Amino acid sequence: MRALSPNQFDQRHHLDSMLMRESLLDRGVQQATETDREIVRMLPDTQVVKVGGRSVVDQGRAVVRPVVDALAAALPIHRLIIGTGGGARTRHLYSIGIDLGMPVGVLAELAAADALGNAHILGTLMSPHGVVAIPPAMFGHLLPLFIRSVPGVIFTGVPPYSLWEHPSAVGRIPSHGSDAGCFLLAECFGSSALTLIKDVDGLFDADPKCNPDARLIPKISTAEIRERALPSLPFEPILLSLLDGARLLRKFQIVNGRRPELIAAALAGEHVGTLVSAS
Amino acid sequence: MSFTNLSELGRSLVHGSLSDPEVLKGTGREPPIRILPNATVIKVGGQSFIDRGRTAVFPLIDEIVENLGRHQMIIGTGGGSRARHAYSVAVDLGLPTGVMSVLGTFVSMQNARLINYLLAKHGIPFIEPAQFGQLPHYLATRGAVIFFGMPPYTFWQENPALGRIPPHRTDAGAYLVSEVFGCKRMIFVKDEEGLYTADPKKDPSARFIPRISVSELKAMNLPDLAVEHPVLDMMENAASRRSIQIINGLEKGNLTRALNGEPVGTVIYAD
Numbered sequence: 235m236r237a238l239s240p241n242q243f244d245q246r247h248h249l250d251s252m253l254m255r256e257s258l259l260d261r262g263v264q265q266a267t268e269t270d271r272e273i274v275r276m277l278p279d280t281q282v283v284k285v286g287g288r289s290v291v292d293q294g295r296a297v298v299r300p301v302v303d304a305l306a307a308a309l310p311i312h313r314l315i316i317g318t319g320g321g322a323r324t325r326h327l328y329s330i331g332i333d334l335g336m337p338v339g340v341l342a343e344l345a346a347a348d349a350l351g352n353a354h355i356l357g358t359l360m361s362p363h364g365v366v367a368i369p370p371a372m373f374g375h376l377l378p379l380f381i382r383s384v385p386g387v388i389f390t391g392v393p394p395y396s397l398w399e400h401p402s403a404v405g406r407i408p409s410h411g412s413d414a415g416c417f418l419l420a421e422c423f424g425s426s427a428l429t430l431i432k433d434v435d436g437l438f439d440a441d442p443k444c445n446p447d448a449r450l451i452p453k454i455s456t457a458e459i460r461e462r463a464l465p466s467l468p469f470e471p472i473l474l475s476l477l478d479g480a481r482l483l484r485k486f487q488i489v490n491g492r493r494p495e496l497i498a499a500a501l502a503g504e505h506v507g508t509l510v511s512a513s
Numbered sequence: 514m515s516f517t518n519l520s521e522l523g524r525s526l527v528h529g530s531l532s533d534p535e536v537l538k539g540t541g542r543e544p545p546i547r548i549l550p551n552a553t554v555i556k557v558g559g560q561s562f563i564d565r566g567r568t569a570v571f572p573l574i575d576e577i578v579e580n581l582g583r584h585q586m587i588i589g590t591g592g593g594s595r596a597r598h599a600y601s602v603a604v605d606l607g608l609p610t611g612v613m614s615v616l617g618t619f620v621s622m623q624n625a626r627l628i629n630y631l632l633a634k635h636g637i638p639f640i641e642p643a644q645f646g647q648l649p650h651y652l653a654t655r656g657a658v659i660f661f662g663m664p665p666y667t668f669w670q671e672n673p674a675l676g677r678i679p680p681h682r683t684d685a686g687a688y689l690v691s692e693v694f695g696c697k698r699m700i701f702v703k704d705e706e707g708l709y710t711a712d713p714k715k716d717p718s719a720r721f722i723p724r725i726s727v728s729e730l731k732a733m734n735l736p737d738l739a740v741e742h743p744v745l746d747m748m749e750n751a752a753s754r755r756s757i758q759i760i761n762g763l764e765k766g767n768l769t770r771a772l773n774g775e776p777v778g779t780v781i782y783a784d
Contacts, residue, residue: 253597257712258678260737267600267676271607322527326516328540329523335546337752339693371643374615374668393669397645398689400743401750405540407531410669418669422611441530466532479672482609 273481275424280313280381281501282420282428284391284413287321289433289468290491291352297492298359301431304497306363309385312501315377315425316365317391318356319412320348332406342392342399342408346370349390349412357388370394377423391415413470421476421483428486429500432468436488436508441466452505457513469510477512485511545752547695552585552652553772554699556662556687559593561704562762563624569763573702574631576768581635581656584772587648587696589662589687590624592617596682604677614663614670614679621661621683629659662687684741688748688757695753700771701740702762707779708739724780740781748783756782 257263283305285291290301305314320327324345331341350370357367365386368376373389380387391412399408410418413430420428439462440448456474459467468488477484489500489507496506516527522539529536555577562569577586599616629639637657640648642665651658662683673680684701691699710733711719727745730738739759748755760767760778770777 251598251601253601257737259741264676264678267604267678269604273607273609325527329519329526332540333520335543337545337693394665394667396665397693398664398686401692401747401752403750405537407537407540415669422609422668466530471532476671479674481672
């Protein structure tokens, strides 16, 4: 690339490059960056696993220990990047925070601490297996080092959106929670799979906790989910648009942590819960 | 496990589903407080302003200093030419969008530090996202702070619908600061009078737009826009900051007029 210079027509100092002197807001310029150049997969031999906050960690010993054992048993076979959510404490924080008039960005900023707490809870339980919980400030940059040094790492699944959380279309619940954080991490680092460990078998055509006739949907696309307007999803709704925008991670699987024997199967790529795929 | 003393909404938040539309609607019933209602967020463009060097930047610094004590200013910076260079290298090498977001952050940080050193003798600090807890104190004592405009999404930046470049850059990052703190105004300092029907640098028939709603702007479906597209969507969902102003900072006095609430440049508002 050539050096910079103010030219005779334009007083701005530019650096010569494909995007020089261009508006990045121009659709044509954006299109020009839509190349078929393959995107680097930084950590293709890893998998991201989200362990639910409310659905797993909050359920106590009877649910958590078997999940921890199942993940530990998988460590010799798979390199695991494990994220967690904030669970009941985050829900409580939202309720008090909203009552006090806090905007969505403040709720997102403060909620990250609950997920971090759960990351340290899981980190303590998995420490005997060599898994380490890593603080968010250094996690992204040092992940390639950590994941080669230990069999698995744990992070707060909540992405660092904090005060910069987007205003929600309805209400004030932050839209980028730990499901979104785990998804975006897996997409950016090119992990081979994302598994969400929850307390249901997968996605149902009605809420299985309220409706005993609810039927499991083993496989579904984002377009079908939107079309059927399912009343309640066992994951953050923003995953639908994130999945459609993804370049590397085109599906994820939901499995039931109350059936820990399914975890090994899911990590081995077997279809044991609901597979959600991009459209 | 249960929590006592919760309101009805609180109980449904703790025990119910966050994808229940009724629960979600309940969380937006009361508007949020305005945390810093007397502050104005000013975003200084990278390519459009700082890259022009001292002829553009020094008069703007003077104007910021003149307004110290009259207006509380939270000043964010864009990336500009070096961000474009980094993005074009990254696209060529096939780097993920999240990594480009990290690279863009570095450039807007450099620009923030440059503005910071120009204002240092007035005691104006630069703060990173982790230091935003001190922002109210600096505003109250010094009247202004500098931050980098890039939102701190880094590796967690979403992919754009089109292309590879991070969709949420310094316009979105600065705007979100004005929204979350319920600030009085959001002013984008650029090198054009405001919004045009086309890029006035390339098309002499481009017409100026002094005031327009987000929905009108979206309906025009302009190929280019003076502000990042996601900002328009965010404004429609915003609880506090429902309008933004784009001004030509190369013209002396425009920033002061905008700080005083005058309709200089282009105002874009959510319906």
